[in-house]
Amino acid sequence: xxxxxxxxxxxxxxxxxxxxxxxxxxxxxxxxxxxxxxxxxxxxxxxxxxxxxxxxxxxxxxxxxx
Amino acid sequence: xxxxxxxxxxxxxxxxxxxxxxxxxxxxxxxxxxxxxxxxxxxxxxxxxxxxxxxxxxxxxxxxxxxxxxxxxxxxxxxxxxxxxxxxxxxxxxxxxxxxxxxxxxxxxxxxxxxxxxxxxxxxxxxxxxxxxxxxxxxxxxxxxxxxxxxxxxxxxxxxxxxxxxxxxxxxxxxxxxxxxxxxxxxxxxxxxxxxxxxxxxxxxxxxxxxxxxxxxxxxxxxxxxxxxxxxxxxxxxxxxxxxxxxxxxxxxxxxxxxxxxxxxxxxxxxxxxxxxxxxxxxxxxxxxxxxxxxxxxxxxxxxxxxxxxxxxxxxxxxxxxxxxxxxxxxxxxxxxxxxxxxxxxxxxxxxxxxxxxxxxxxxxxxxx
Numbered sequence: 001x002x003x004x005x006x007x008x009x010x011x012x013x014x015x016x017x018x019x020x021x022x023x024x025x026x027x028x029x030x031x032x033x034x035x036x037x038x039x040x041x042x043x044x045x046x047x048x049x050x051x052x053x054x055x056x057x058x059x060x061x062x063x064x065x066x
Numbered sequence: 067x068x069x070x071x072x073x074x075x076x077x078x079x080x081x082x083x084x085x086x087x088x089x090x091x092x093x094x095x096x097x098x099x100x101x102x103x104x105x106x107x108x109x110x111x112x113x114x115x116x117x118x119x120x121x122x123x124x125x126x127x128x129x130x131x132x133x134x135x136x137x138x139x140x141x142x143x144x145x146x147x148x149x150x151x152x153x154x155x156x157x158x159x160x161x162x163x164x165x166x167x168x169x170x171x172x173x174x175x176x177x178x179x180x181x182x183x184x185x186x187x188x189x190x191x192x193x194x195x196x197x198x199x200x201x202x203x204x205x206x207x208x209x210x211x212x213x214x215x216x217x218x219x220x221x222x223x224x225x226x227x228x229x230x231x232x233x234x235x236x237x238x239x240x241x242x243x244x245x246x247x248x249x250x251x252x253x254x255x256x257x258x259x260x261x262x263x264x265x266x267x268x269x270x271x272x273x274x275x276x277x278x279x280x281x282x283x284x285x286x287x288x289x290x291x292x293x294x295x296x297x298x299x300x301x302x303x304x305x306x307x308x309x310x311x312x313x314x315x316x317x318x319x320x321x322x323x324x325x326x327x328x329x330x331x332x333x334x335x336x337x338x339x340x341x342x343x344x345x346x347x348x349x350x351x352x353x354x355x356x357x358x359x360x361x362x363x364x365x366x367x368x369x370x371x372x373x374x375x376x377x378x379x380x381x382x383x384x385x386x387x388x389x390x391x392x393x394x395x396x397x398x399x400x401x402x403x404x405x406x407x408x409x410x411x412x413x414x415x416x417x418x419x420x421x422x423x424x425x426x427x428x429x430x431x432x433x434x435x
Contacts, residue, residue, distance in 0.1 A: 053222055053224050053250070054224065055224055055225065055250045055251075055252060055272070056224055056225060056252070057225055057252045057253070057267075057274075058170060058196075058197040058225050058252075059297065059299050059300075059301040059302040059305075060295075060297050060302045060305075060311070060376055061295045061297070061376055062170050062172060062197060062199050062227065062316075063172060063199050063201075063227075063229075063288050064288055064289060064290040064291070064292075064295050064376065064378075065229070065255075065280075065282055065287040065288050065290065066255075066276075066278055066280060066287075066290070
């Protein structure tokens with residue numbers, strides 16, 4: 001098992017303990033991420049973690065100007 | 067005996083004249099009469115349906131039956147065949163928790179601050195901030211916007227909203243170029259546009275695009291309370307039940323670099339040039355409004371919409387101060403009256419004129435007329 005696979009396995013095993021924003025994230029390989037972006041919508045790689053950040057609107061209006 | 071249980075993800079918010087039932091799972095809220103709330107409360111305390119009918123008498127039997135039918139048809143609740151079955155469904159915890167020290171930030175970006183935006187973003191990322199609003203009170207060309215958005219590479223910020231002035235180059239190609247690179251941009255508002263229009267996020271452009279004729283020249287425009295800003299979802303409602311629905315875990319940086327709870331608030335906790343955001347956060351006064359819920363605020367505490375609405379502490383009616391010195395007045399820009407259930411234009415209310423003058427909102431009010 002290479003390092004990337006080890007990290008992925010660890011993240012998968014401890015998914016419930018990850019911060020809330022990461023719990024819904026799919027853990028995928030970097031190369032697969034690039035291919036997936038074309039059809040899954042919008043997701044971003046985090047420099048610090050081997051899984052991607054789902055871009056999503058906040059749960060409430062942060063400013064109310066109009 | 068038969069019992070009736072409301073689904074635990076359905077929360078009743080009782081107002082003085084009527085109430086709201088919030089289905090947090092389906093993300094919808096519906097107005098209900100307070101009589102129905104009395105029935106729900108009774109049933110929720112393990113009173114059997116048979117006992118309830120007896121208690122209210124034959125003359126109310128038909129009404130109660132209609133209420134129960136309404137609740138079951140709309141899937142707000144279900145019948146239990148025994149008390150044992152009823153007790154198998156404990157109430158849902160309404161506690162709110164999150165990992166970030168800050169969840170959202172609003173920054174008025176001056177040209178000077180734009181150069182140091184990377185440092186600010188690094189600090190926000192360290193505080194685990196996930197949502198950000200950037201206000202540019204000027205037009206931004208495509209290179210400028212792309213350069214700003216590139217700075218989010220490597221951060222864990224999952225939503226960036228941008229407010230900027232409309233200019234002639236803004237069009238389909240401009241948006242296509244902005245969309246070409248994947249960034250956390252979720253919405254962009256062009257003010258001073260020649261038209262009003264909203265193009266929601268779709269499969270071609272991965273962010274909401276809004277155009278508005280309004281001239282957004284300062285943060286004085288913020289704080290509007292309207293049904294358009296109501297949200298029914300788990301994190302939003304649970305946060306509102308436990309904390310201030312606007313300022314909790316929010317950090318604001320105004321156009322001069324002052325670190326505040328919100329750019330429109332008066333109190334500053336240091337300037338971004340010499341104070342780290344984490345240091346400002348540790349200031350004893352920074353979190354003073356975080357625990358102020360709508361249940362603590364005058365008028366709002368009687369409002370059925372209080373958990374799906376968003377508060378404003380920057381602009382209030384300036385009528386109430388609590389024993390700790392916190393402003394507990396109703397938001398100034400709310401035109402809803404929970405006692406009559408009517409909406410009215412807030413800016414013409416005679417009792418608000420003094421507060422309008424205090425905040426220097428006269429020009430804004432005149433322009434909106």
